[in-house]
Amino acid sequence: MAKFHHHLKNYFVPHEGNDHLPHALKPKRLLFHVSGAVAAKIVVVVFVCLFPLRAWMSPDLAAQESKKIIALTNDLRAGLKLPPLSENLKLDQAAADKVSDMLLNQYFAHVSPAGLNLETFLKKAGYAYAMAGENLAMGYDGAPAVVAAWEKSPTHYANLTDPNFRDIGVAMDPGRFKNVDTAFAAQYFGRPAQIPVAAVPMAVKNIQLPAGATTLAVKGPANGGDKVLRVALALPENTASAAAVVDNIKIDLAPQGQNNWQGSALISQAEENDISSPAVPASVKITDAGGAVSLAALDWSEITPVKTSAYGQYALLKSAPSSGMRAVLNFSDIYFWILLVLISAAMLNFIILKKQPHRRVLLAGAGSILVILALLVI
Secondary structure (H helix, E strand, C coil): CHHHHHHHHHHHCCCHHHCCCCHHHCHHHHHHHHHHHHHHHHHHHHHHHHCCHHHHCCHHHHHHHHHHHHHHHHHHHHHCCCCCCEECHHHHHHHHHHHHHHHHHCCCCCCCCCCCCHHHHHHHHCCCEEEEEEEEEECCCCHHHHHHHHHHCHHHHHHHCCCCCCEEEEEEEEEEECCEEEEEEEEEEEEECCCCHHHCCCCEEEECCCCCCEEEEEECCCCCCCEEEEEEEECCCCEEEEEEEECCEEEEEEECCCCEEEEEEEECHHHHHHHHCCCCCEEEEEEECCCCEEEEEECCCCCCCCCCCHHHHHHHHHHCCCHHHHHHHHHHHHHHHHHHHHHHHHHHHHHHCCCCCCHHHHHHHHHHHHHHHHHHHC
């Protein structure tokens, strides 16, 4: 027992026998333990990311993230002094049906290849409406990122801030889209049929373009360099002006024959990658001869999926891990806490004994504590 106490004293307490340097605070020893802790965190993150998002995202977690999207939407509306939206179970169901249909039939658009649209899913869910709206998103790095993407899109922002809407429903689900692990989110807005729309005037309205009315294409050299994004649309006869927004790139359109409007813009390689993997569908702003403004989504089938980032997947699962993942995270966190307590105890003994540690020891101990705290937070 005495020998054990002697080793313990050498390990944690500064005294003449250990040259006032506890073994726990030797810089090389600290480097070894901190490197091991960092390696353990890397192993956990890699372990999470090797599995598809669906393996970890339970229905409860998806519902929890959906409620965060609703809360953030109401926060945005509150900042604009707009009435909050009430979660409606029928809209939740309609949004869930839309997400399931996109995953099942492998598309990311407001209108399915079979012609199913917003009205179809609302009718199926039994939601009788005077007006309604739909926001879609692909990829998932957290509720704030989804709402931020919608805020940047004119059509989606119009839905978020429309004073006419009273109800909201959100659904999200991970899955494989074109052989890539990703996640879809759908946000449905509604105003019940029994509440007249005229009660609140609309500055902008959303319309739906007919199927096949949109052509988006990227043209240019295959070996890199700037390319050209071309947009061609079939728009209503009374259109006076129009501008498309594709991943925040605005393209003014000009008439090219009957109901045919076209425009183009130079894009970089980075912009081409963003355009081909959109978080939200593109949109067009249409002004008619009378000055009325309408917004329409531009559905484009030639897109590549947005894969949820490794950090986004890890952060999502750490915030509400499943039972299997919780055991993995708890094991690594226990290891970090043990290291933190041991190093802190050795550092604290300098204060208790009123000893002044060598600057190198102080920096190594404090730095190790900060790294371990960071690993616990990340």
